[in-house]
Amino acid sequence: KDAGATKKKVAFFGMFRYARRADFALMGVGTVAAMVNGMSEPLMTVVFAAVIESFGGSDNSAVLHRVSKVVMYYIYLGIGTALASFLQVSCWTMTGERQSIRIRSLYLEAVLKQDVSFFDVEMTTGEAISRMSADTVLVQDALGEKVGKYAQLLTTFVGCFIIGFIRGWMLALVMLACIPPNILSFAIMSRLRSQISARRQASYADAGNVVEQTIGAIKTVISFNGEKKAIALYNTLTKRAYKATVLEGIATGLGTGGIFSVFFCGYSLAFWYGAKLIINEGYTGGQVVNIVLAMLTGSMAIGTASPSISAIAEGQSAAYRLFEIMNKEPKIDITDTSGIVLDDIRGDVELNNVFFRYPARPEQLILNGLSLHVPSGTTMAIVGESGSGKSTIISLVERFYDPQAGNVLIDGINIKSMKLQWIRGMISLVSQEPLLFMTSIKDNITYGKEDATLEEIKRAAELANAANFIEKLPNVLTEKK
Helix, strand or coil: CHHHHHHCCCCCHHHHCCCCHHHHHHHHHHHHHHHHHHCHHHHHHHHHHHHHHHHCCCCHHHHHHHHHHHHHHHHHHHHHHHHHHHHHHHHHHHHHHHHHHHHHHHHHHHHHHCCHHHHHHCCCHHHHHHHHHHHHHHHHHHHCHHHHHHHHHHHHHHHHHHHHHHHCHHHHHHHHHHHHHHHHHHHHHHHHHHHHHHHHHHHHHHHHHHHHHHHHCHHHHHHCCCHHHHHHHHHHHHHHHHHHHHHHHHHHHHHHHHHHHHHHHHHHHHHHHHHHHHHHCCCCHHHHHHHHHHHHHHHHHHHHCHHHHHHHHHHHHHHHHHHHHHCCCCCCCCCCCCCECCCCCCCCEEEEEEEECCCCCCCCCCEEEEEEEECCCCCCCCCCCCCCCHHHHHHHHCCCCCCCEEEEEECCEEHHHECHHHHHHCCCCCCCCCCCCCCEHHHHHHHHCCCCCHHHHHHHHHHCCCHHHHHCCCCHHHCEC
16 A cells, blocks of 8 residues: 555645645745746856957957956856845745645644544554654655755756857757756656655655554563564664665666766767867857857756755655545544534433444454443443453444444434534543653643633542642642653
């Protein structure tokens, strides 16, 4: 499933679906600035050619005057490039951060909205954490400065080729022979990097699952001396990611070397043919230098765009994985505000001819036509061997799952027709292994009732036999656990 997901991507413009008006404004300014910044290199080749021509004048006494006049264009170009570069990087960085924060929040909201069966079948908690920490970073990279950089380099590529053909189409046409090998090297490198990167991300996600499961069940791991086994499995997965990273480095090195090899071969061809054009077609030295620099600078822009394109491709794959969850509608939706809310709830609980199988184990029937009635005010203990369905009954009453057949009733009403948030708020549940959140004792006690009074908080602490050690803490209820 993971291998198939990594091959799927969101369309480029689809990544910006959560952009707002301010983001579009930032992206617009950033794109214009990137294009202006990208044109600085093509214009630089024109100014450089003018400097070459200034050195080649017949009157050597005026060379300083001619050069001083031309080099002023470098100053103007530097000022314009500085401003454009500032706007490009700052605008794209800001909009990337804004959109990634929004995606992080919506992704967490979507994950928490899913029903319990989603975590049994489709995603582990480790995978959810890994995507929150790793995939959102990749999406942020793809939505931010890398897009501006790609727009800049694309403008450089187009601008250089336009200048090259305007200044001398014959030499520019010959230099086009350097482009196919350059593009081929770039395409092969980008494809390999994308595939290897997806493999590396999957390995790190699996390693994160091992850590999450081991720490989450640390008592079980320790009791069975499973520490070495967990470490060995984690090391195996990280070594797999390491090998993928090494392969990515080799592919990048070979691709970069191939691109630079094409550049230098292009220089050799260009200057040889440029000399012939000076003799036969009346080209000047400055004109030849201008064309050569423009065409090779444009070609180099394609090569240097590789990291940006790879980052965008990785971001598209990561966005697909995030958006797939964000667009998923759960069967049991905690955010659904419809449903019955009883004015006076008694608390009669009834299971009527209930059949249930866990989504992760559809072949195993857990409850086979179970009927059970617990009148209000009754204390009942459900006893049975492991796997007999004791916890399953509680999960059905909490509506963590819905039975495949039969009904779960509270006060004679099917809980499917009740407002889910309300009915869960009416139920108090103490799990076999309680969990404390990394916050104050007060916040832990009031987690299920935020409007609890101080007296209620103290009373709950006394009932839990926790009041004595709480009173010994320096900040009492505000002390973090």
